[in-house]
Amino acid sequence: MTDTEYTNIEDTGLGKKAGGPVEWLDDRLGLAGMAKKNLRKVFPEHWSFMLGEVALWSFVVLLLTGVFLTFWFQPSMNETVYNGPYNPLHGLTMSQAYASTLDISFSVRGGLLIRQIHHWAAMLFVAAMMLHMLRVFFTGAYRKPREINWLIGVGLLSMGLVEGFAGYSLPDDLLSGTGLRFVDGLLRSIPLVGSYLESFMFGGEYPGDVIIPRLYMAHILLVPALLLGLIGAHMLLLVYHKHTQWPGPGRTEKNVVGYPMLPVYAAKAGGFFFVVFGFTALMGAILQVNPIWAYGPYNPSEVTAGSQPDWYMGFSEGAIRLMPNWESTIFGFTWSWNIFIPGVGAMGLLFTALGAWPFIESWITGDKREHHLLERPRNAPVRTALGVAGMTAFAVLWIGGGNDIIATKFHLNIYTITKTLRIGLFVFPVIAFMVTKRICVGLQRQDANSILHGYETGVIERTPSGAFSERHAPLPAEIQYTITTHDRLPMLEAPAEADKNGVAAPHSRAAKLRARARKFYYHGAVDKPTVEDVHHAEEHLGEIAGHPVELGDDFQGVSETGVPRVH
């Protein structure tokens, strides 16, 4: 490489011209120091770190397309007669909200495309948030110091659901009205205060004539502002904590290995925005979404088969469909368990469990250290298994929400589906837990095995006596480092029953519970080999067939017949 002559930027033509205005700005804003530091901010590289970015960019797409839609949408339940170009509804009396959504779809130039981009981006937004959250969960990225950011993320997800649902309800078509009826039922199922809540929200009895203006305010002002604020806090904390990274050579708890913000990361992230926008535009252009004209205007006496919420509320719909029809009357009040438990309970349980988990885990493990290196899912078998069990329960409810579509498309009995899922809700997550944990432990064993005995080269050797064996070779040092850099398992100790004076230990019940939880959390996990194990393997297993043998740098793998490919 030859030395390159550099010209300082202030001596270039651009520098001379831009210097003045930039200095003017810096004198007033004083941002140069901050920019200097943050433009060189390093972000680690991994595809799974970009899932949250998908959510962020789809939110930007939502803001842009949403602004366009507000130009034409009229959030009013006042009645009007439709005179637009869509013939089957021509002359029909309907709310202004529905009529203006029809106009956006059929009369406004590009309106249908923007509406469809908005809807696809919304569904993608929630999906990407969930996927991002799963990545954070399975890699343990929520551990100290990022618990607050995890909670903000949980808040973002819940706000995303509310925002999506409010948007789904705005067009006042038959489907969105049916969805609102569902929410009305949820509200009224809350014991004692249900009917009051309904009155507050709908301004009287359902459907009333204020819900759409109110939801509109929530959809374009309140919730987006909350989302923006939470996203801002989420990003600030990300910058403050620095991004987590996968373990590997040169990566420690005290550094971040990756690319600087400028030019690399900014280019990648900026480019990714256009990828997200472009792809949602493509989906909006070729895939129909929420054809409100096909549903017709909302009328409380009508309903259409296949009425479902958008996918992110499907678990809630499914919980209600699976719940047996329990209802009781106590002191003259109706207690609608059939809706309250699955409707309010499923959502409450989901978000409570998500919010509480980081604190439960650190209570179990007793780990109060900071973590900037991610944990491979296999090295926390119980956490990974619990995550998969939770996903399974979510999936069971999700499938339950679409039981009628599944019944007709797969020619099944809808009752059989419902009964199977009722039992499955309790059985499948347990099976998923056991299977996942077993797979994690198996992978841990495989890691330990490849440290002690090397990896299988594919080279088959034959001894003079005729026995065949496969030659193993030691893993490259960087891989050995990467798969053994996690913590050792802790020693599990029974909690002290009594202090040194023989007095029963305070908090002994909590301590016992914690000891049981620790036993459950670490049970079955395989510890990484100790240094002694490795030395033992090196010194004493050398003569045994199958023990790792150095193959040298020129080893190029083996041919199909098992002969080493060496130059």
Add this chain to the structure above:
Amino acid sequence: MGLVVAGGLYAAFAPRPATAEEASSQQIEAGRQLFLIGCASCHGKNAEGILTKRDNNYGPTLVGVGAAAVDFQVGTGRMPLAQAGPQAPRKDPEYTATETSQLAAYIASLAPGPAIPDSEYTDYSKTTVEQLREGGEFFRTNCTACHNSVGAGGALPGGRYAPSLVGVSAKHIYEAMVTGPQQMPVFADTTITPEDKKNVIAYIKKVQSQPEYGGMAGGGLGPVSEGLFTWLIGIGAMVGFAVWIGAHGARVKKR
């Protein structure tokens, strides 16, 4: 089946415009011969129905169901039944149009019942915008709860279902409304007049034949297929792009 009978009986007493042409005795006799071969094993030699030992219906009586019921059940291939099940599925018809009309003539000769509709009630080609709107209102009020807003069909309890209305002829939709086959209620002419029935048919045909505004529609199934597209196409592509961008770092060496 009770509904079929009730509908048939109702139609027998309710006066209605004469729509069927008078069947000749030859046709009736030909229909009886076909009936004895193909239908009598379940419905009885004189279409009086057969009861099982436990007084369940083996094959219901067809006296009074009318020509419309025969034309619908045989013309859409639902009868003869291939196998017992929760519901007779639509399939290719076993009888030709002539044979079907002979069977219909025979059943109609047993007792009065709903007749095959005149083409003036099934020809929707001259529907006005007002009629189309009216048809839509009737369709959403009476039909979409089971058949879905674009007639894509829907699930009913116990393995039964409201079938898809895609590709069903106007005549058969009309006949289904007057006779109420299987799970379907009867929509007698006093409930929905023949003109309104025609409008409903016109609306169904319109929403199924108009272009799919906004792109590929996923079968008119609503949010379930949209959710599927979100995850399979949307998230699938996004993860694909993320992996692609992640694999092309500034300093990633490709071997």
